[in-house]
Amino acid sequence: xxxxxxxxxxxxxxxxxxxxxxxxxxxxxxxxxxxxxxxxxxxxxxxxxxxxxxxxxxxxxxxxxxxxxxxxxxxxxxxxxxxxxxxxxxxxxxxxxxxxxxxxxxxxxxxxxxxxxxxxxxxxxxxxxxxxxxxxxxxxxxxxxxxxxxxxxxxxxxxxxxxxxxxxxxxxxxxxxxxxxxxxxxxxxxxxxxxxxxxxxxxxxxxxxxxxxxxxxxxxxxxxxxxxxxxxxxxxxxxxxxxxxxxxxxxxxxxxxxxxxxxxxxxxxxxxxxxxxxxxxxxxxxxxxxxxxxxxxxxxxxxxxxxxxxxxxxxxxxxxxxxxxxxxxxxxxxxxxxx
Amino acid sequence: xxxxxxxxxxxxxxxxxxxxxxxxxxxxxxxxxxxxxxxxxxxxxxxxxxxxxxxxxxxxxxxxxxxxxxxxxxxxxxxxxxxxxxxxxxxxxxxxxxxxxxxxxxxxxxxxxxxxxxxxxxxxxxxxxxxxxxxxxxxxxxxxxxxxxxxxxxxxxxxxxxxxxxxxxxxxxxxxxxxxxxxxxxxxxxxxxxxxxxxxxxxxxxxxxxxxxxxxxxxxxxxxxxxxxxxxxxxxxxxxxxxxxxxxxxxxxxxxxxxxxxxxxxxxxxxxxxxxxxxxxxxxxxxxxxx
Amino acid sequence: xxxxxxxxxxxxxxxxxxxxxxxxxxxxxxxxxxxxxxxxxxxxxxxxxxxxxxxxxxxxxxxxxxxxxxxxxxxxxxxxxxxxxxxxxxxxxxxxxxxxxxxxxxxxxxxxxxxxxxxxxxxxxxxxxxxxxxxxxxxxxxxxxxxxxxxxxxxxxxxxxxxxxxxxxxxxxxxxxxxxxxxxxxxxxxxxxxxxxxxxxxxxxxxxxxxxxxxxxxxxxxxxxxxxxxxxxxxxxxxxxxxxxxxxx
Numbered sequence: 001x002x003x004x005x006x007x008x009x010x011x012x013x014x015x016x017x018x019x020x021x022x023x024x025x026x027x028x029x030x031x032x033x034x035x036x037x038x039x040x041x042x043x044x045x046x047x048x049x050x051x052x053x054x055x056x057x058x059x060x061x062x063x064x065x066x067x068x069x070x071x072x073x074x075x076x077x078x079x080x081x082x083x084x085x086x087x088x089x090x091x092x093x094x095x096x097x098x099x100x101x102x103x104x105x106x107x108x109x110x111x112x113x114x115x116x117x118x119x120x121x122x123x124x125x126x127x128x129x130x131x132x133x134x135x136x137x138x139x140x141x142x143x144x145x146x147x148x149x150x151x152x153x154x155x156x157x158x159x160x161x162x163x164x165x166x167x168x169x170x171x172x173x174x175x176x177x178x179x180x181x182x183x184x185x186x187x188x189x190x191x192x193x194x195x196x197x198x199x200x201x202x203x204x205x206x207x208x209x210x211x212x213x214x215x216x217x218x219x220x221x222x223x224x225x226x227x228x229x230x231x232x233x234x235x236x237x238x239x240x241x242x243x244x245x246x247x248x249x250x251x252x253x254x255x256x257x258x259x260x261x262x263x264x265x266x267x268x269x270x271x272x273x274x275x276x277x278x279x280x281x282x283x284x285x286x287x288x289x290x291x292x293x294x295x296x297x298x299x300x301x302x303x304x305x306x307x308x309x310x311x312x313x314x315x316x317x318x319x320x321x322x323x324x325x326x327x328x329x330x331x332x333x334x335x336x337x338x339x
Numbered sequence: 340x341x342x343x344x345x346x347x348x349x350x351x352x353x354x355x356x357x358x359x360x361x362x363x364x365x366x367x368x369x370x371x372x373x374x375x376x377x378x379x380x381x382x383x384x385x386x387x388x389x390x391x392x393x394x395x396x397x398x399x400x401x402x403x404x405x406x407x408x409x410x411x412x413x414x415x416x417x418x419x420x421x422x423x424x425x426x427x428x429x430x431x432x433x434x435x436x437x438x439x440x441x442x443x444x445x446x447x448x449x450x451x452x453x454x455x456x457x458x459x460x461x462x463x464x465x466x467x468x469x470x471x472x473x474x475x476x477x478x479x480x481x482x483x484x485x486x487x488x489x490x491x492x493x494x495x496x497x498x499x500x501x502x503x504x505x506x507x508x509x510x511x512x513x514x515x516x517x518x519x520x521x522x523x524x525x526x527x528x529x530x531x532x533x534x535x536x537x538x539x540x541x542x543x544x545x546x547x548x549x550x551x552x553x554x555x556x557x558x559x560x561x562x563x564x565x566x567x568x569x570x571x572x573x574x575x576x577x578x579x580x581x582x583x584x585x586x587x588x589x590x591x592x593x594x595x596x597x598x599x600x601x602x603x604x605x606x607x608x609x610x611x612x613x614x615x616x617x618x619x620x621x622x623x624x625x626x627x628x629x630x
Numbered sequence: 631x632x633x634x635x636x637x638x639x640x641x642x643x644x645x646x647x648x649x650x651x652x653x654x655x656x657x658x659x660x661x662x663x664x665x666x667x668x669x670x671x672x673x674x675x676x677x678x679x680x681x682x683x684x685x686x687x688x689x690x691x692x693x694x695x696x697x698x699x700x701x702x703x704x705x706x707x708x709x710x711x712x713x714x715x716x717x718x719x720x721x722x723x724x725x726x727x728x729x730x731x732x733x734x735x736x737x738x739x740x741x742x743x744x745x746x747x748x749x750x751x752x753x754x755x756x757x758x759x760x761x762x763x764x765x766x767x768x769x770x771x772x773x774x775x776x777x778x779x780x781x782x783x784x785x786x787x788x789x790x791x792x793x794x795x796x797x798x799x800x801x802x803x804x805x806x807x808x809x810x811x812x813x814x815x816x817x818x819x820x821x822x823x824x825x826x827x828x829x830x831x832x833x834x835x836x837x838x839x840x841x842x843x844x845x846x847x848x849x850x851x852x853x854x855x856x857x858x859x860x861x862x863x864x865x866x867x868x869x870x871x872x873x874x875x876x877x878x879x
Contacts, residue, residue: 067430114613122429123373127564128613131606134561138603252557256441263434296449303445309438313431314424501751504744508737515735517719518698518728520752520797573739 011187018183018274025176029169039288041172045240047281048175049233054261054273055182056229059189060222061259062268065202066122068223069255070111070129071230073136074104076250078231079238080140083152088145092162093235101231107132108227109220116216125219130252137250151245154238163239171240178236182229183274190270196332198222199325202268208326211333260305263312344475345594346587351479353586354486355544357579359559360566361493362537368572369510370530372421373432376440378559379447380409380535384542385551386447389456398458398478398547399485405539413535417528440556447553455552478547486544493537494575506530507573558602565605569612584608647676650832651697651709651727651801658689658696658703658856667692667703667856674801674832681835681847681864689856690836691732694805697834698722698729710800724752728799732806732836734790738779742770745778745789749796756798757829763792766822784815791822801832808839820846844869 025044029036053071061067078100085091111132115125141148158166165171189195200208201215209215238244257280265276287301359381366374374380387408388401416439425431458478469475496503505526509516513523545551566585570577585605592601651674658667667689674680682690696703699719707714709727717725736745746760764771767788773781778789787807794802807823808816820842827833827846837843843850844864852860 061430065428065430067433069433114610114617116617118613118616120367120429123367123433124568124613126373126429126433127561127568128609130557131561131565131609135603135606138599256437259434259437267430267434299445299448299453303442303449306438306440306442306445309434309441310420313435313438314420501748504740504748508740508744508748511737511739512735514700514719514731515737517700518723518731518735519748519793520720520723521748522718522720 010191014191014270015183015187018180018271021274021278022176022180026173029172038168040285041168043281043284043288045168045172045175047277047284048172048179049236050257050261050280051273051277052175052178052182053226053229053233054258054265054277055179055186056226057258058186058262058267058269058273059195059198060219060226062262062272063189063195063202064198064218064222065268066219066222067126067259068108068129068226069126069259070131070133070136071108071226071258072250072252072254073133074108074227074230075234075237075254076140076244076246077136078104078234079244079249080146080152082235083154083238083244084145086162087152087154093239094161094163097232097235100235101228104227104231105224108223112220112223113216116219121215121219133250133252133255137246140250141246149246151243151248153243156242163236164242168240171236174236175240178233179274179277183271186270186273193332194218194221196325196329199268200329202325204326208329211330213329256305260309260312263309263316267316345590347475348479349587349590350583351475351483351486351586352548352590353583354483354490354579355541355548355582356562356566356585356589357582358486358489358537358541358544360563360570360578360582361490361575362534362541363560363563364534364567364570364573364578365493365506365537366531366534367567369506370417370527370534371427371510372417372531373429373436374531374534375433375436375560376416376443376556377534377538377563378556378561379440379443379553380413380538381542381545381559382447382551382553382556383409383412383443384539385546386451386456386542387539388543388546389451389458392458392546399481399543401543402485402540405543406536409539409542410532410536413538414528414532416535417531421531422524422528440560444553444556451553453552453554455550455555456546457550458547476547482544482548486541489537489540489544490575490579496533497575502526502529506533562602562605565609565612568609647678647830649673649675651707651834653697653705653707655693655696655703655705655707657705658692658701667696670853670856670858672697672834672851674834676800676832677827677830678849679827679833679835679847680849680851681837681843682851682853683837683840683843684853686838687855688853690853691805692856693853694729694731694803694834694836697727697803723797724754726754726798726800727803728794728797728801729803730790730794730805730807732809734786736778736786736790739777741775741777742781742789743774745793746770746796749793752797754798758795758798760796763795766795766825767792783810784812784819787811787815787819788822791819791826795826799831801834802826803834803836805836806838807835808837808842816842 025048029041053075057068057071078097081100081103082093082096085096086093111129112125115121115128118124140146146152154164156166157164189198197208197213198218201213201218205215234249238249241248261276261280262273263276264279265274266272359377362380363374363377366372366377384401384405387405388398391401391404392398420435420439421432425435493503497507505516505521506529508519509521509523509526510530513527516526517523562585566578566581570581585608588604588608589598589601592598592604651672653670653672655667655670655672657669670689670693672680672682672693682693684690692701695701696705697707699714699717699722705715709722709725714722714725714727723729740748746763750760769785769788770792773785778786781789791804791807804823807819811819823833823846835843835847844867847864850860850862850864850867851858
């Protein structure tokens with residue numbers, strides 16, 4: 001049984017479901033103009049973006065098994081940075097997203113290093129990331145330049161150089177592209193040696209470490225990757241919405257939604273985030289059709305989320321197939337590698 | 340308000356935090372469960388107390404009811420959700436209890452409304468005690484006293500009572516507990532029930548000293564986590580001291596800056612503690628992670 | 631290769647009493663690293679010491695775990711005349727079937743005293759008391775407040791045995807009691823076990839090291855690849871070499 005797949009052909013073979021879906025969504029606005037209302041476009045655009053970050057988050061929390069609950073900080077931080085630099089200094093988000101993503105990655109990396117070598121690392125990591133996100137939210141809200149609860153507003157005008165488009169369909173397609181990118185990332189990571197190490201660590205951490213796999217390094221890398229993805233998504237979102245406020249880009253709802261998407265679609269599976277985000281989008285479209293909009297409805301909606309998460313964990317855990325990642329890693333390492 | 344008043348006020352609420360953290364500690368160390376909904380059980384206790392007040396009953400009569408409700412609910416959650424689906428995987432536990440937390444939070448919001456509740460002005464403001472130049476509300480004093488009793492009771496349970504010992508034993512080695520004649524699964528369920536019971540009791544104590552809303556629950560979970568992490572495993576004295584410290588931070592921070600910043604200070608404490616531990620352990624060999 | 635399982639009906643030794651444990655295990659499932667068992671028959675009487683010997687992986691531990699209900703098996707186990715197959719591990723312990731596992735099963739953070747208290751408070755009637763086990767193992771008094779995780783291997787074994795005795799077992803199972811212990815400590819341990827034997831309980835003992843077996847056992851069972859291949863009164867085994875030959879081939 002080969003541990004290394006031949007690229008190219010295998011890749012195409014494995015990714016065709018997503019390719020088909022992406023093609024379908026690409027054609028959707030043109031083929032089903034009647035059905036494709038503004039609300040649906042909005043929901044789908046958001047779903048694609050969440051799918052993108054979920055793919056990256058899934059690598060950290062699914063493949064490696066370390067739940068990170070604070071990535072919404074990077075989402076908001078990047079959104080704020082890009083919006084601020086654009087509105088105050090005229091810097092294009094195409095430029096500012098890079099340092100934003102790097103900053104996010106560096107923060108996440110440091111946080112992961114902080115929990116290195118501790119017992120109960122998984123629990124501590126989850127709660128620390130949340131605590132840091134809370135700190136970040138309070139700090140960002142108090143920075144004068146970021147205008148607190150009121151937020152930063154961008155000029156509603158067409159400005160391609162600064163990623164501002166009055167035609168929302170542009171954002172739809174860019175988001176779809178991001179989704180595809182996320183899928184490629186997820187698939188590639190799963191079948192790479194790096195990804196195999198992550199999954200082996202999740203299955204049998206002690207044993208994997210005895211084979212030389214460095215948990216702290218992998219945790220930092222996966223966390224940084226997820227953070228960068230959230231940063232990119234945050235910048236995208238800020239531009240597409242033309243404004244950023246704490247309640248839209250720094251809310252814990254963001255990470256909760258990502259968690260739901262992954263858990264519902266299958267935490268740790270390559271295409272889990274894809275299915276998850278489509279299911280969540282379907283639910284939202286359904287709710288939209290029913291016409292719920294009051295705060296009571298929102299509360300009910302959240303309660304349903306809670307039940308969905310519980311049900312997903314219950315069925316997922318029951319159906320969870322043991323991954324033989326560790327066994328494969330061990331055999332891969334014991335074979336002389338053709339390098 | 341003099342400094343002394345703030346300090347003592349902080350200490351008294353710190354005792355309540357220590358109680359909350361105690362419950363979290365039991366579930367984390369003894370049951371090996373990360374209960375993301377711990378703060379929500381605290382809130383259930385607070386809302387039970389609130390209901391009692393609404394019925395015209397004295398607030399502390401809520402203690403047995405709150406304890407019973409949260410204790411039993413905790414055992415149910417453990418027996419039917421945690422044990423079958425996530426007995427040991429931390430990631431699954433967090434996801435699962437997160438789901439429970441969201442459910443509880445919105446259930447409370449639905450039933451009681453999303454706005455913060457308080458014990459009412461009749462309770463907090465009117466009755467104060469003046470000792471020299473220190474003004475203390477009676478409610479805080481009673482909360483502090485009751486908290487000390489609860490903490491002592493927990494100490495007794497784990498140091499002198501076979502069931503507390505059994506809970507701690509099962510947390511360390513379920514098979515060993517079975518071989519000593521203690522049904523592991525039942526003991527763990529009892530342990531988790533104990534942790535949620537402590538949370539509920541603390542919630543009753545919390546109501547007179549703080550305004551709470553369903554959405555504050557996560558903050559309490561996080562604060563108790565800070566205490567548990569800084570204090571280390573199974574060290575009751577450290578939990579009490581750290582709880583007091585967090586209470587002081589909260590009280591002082593709220594007075595000097597704002598409640599928000601006080602909470603941030605608490606989380607910064609967490610980061611500092613972790614960093615210190617990291618620096619210390621950087622020299623020695625890294626321990627094996629046990630999840 | 632030892633003789634195939636021509637097992638004579640186990641003859642009771644002279645002063646053995648009634649049969650306390652009667653186990654017939656048709657098959658036991660693979661656990662992680664535990665071998666399967668096939669058609670193993672084990673009977674122990676009061677006052678009797680039975681030693682189960684065999685190479686690593688022969689199934690000795692699986693046998694004990696099956697007796698305690700820690701691995702699933704098909705068969706029938708009778709303790710004191712009643713079938714216990716439907717009972718969980720804790721319940722079997724409460725009925726008097728006590729196992730001291732290979733890893734001793736202690737609680738690293740709990741003090742020695744707490745270990746003893748946990749067992750004694752189960753409240754099974756019998757002659758073992760905290761005072762009595764302290765007499766048997768003086769170290770239990772000396773280190774009463776020490777956390778079990780800080781004790782040496784030999785001390786931990788003593789705690790394990792002491793708390794097992796405090797459960798006032800009718801049948802005591804020991805899985806590799808001498809594993810990892812220095813020879814001098816071993817000798818002390820087996821002397822203590824001899825004293826325990828005199829009190830009359832039935833003991834089943836897994837041992838890889840045959841030297842201790844002959845000094846203690848009344849009857850020896852040999853397991854090979856999950857099967858019972860030989861059974862013999864200890865008095866009829868000539869010496870160590872003969873015993874070793876039985877299961878090392």
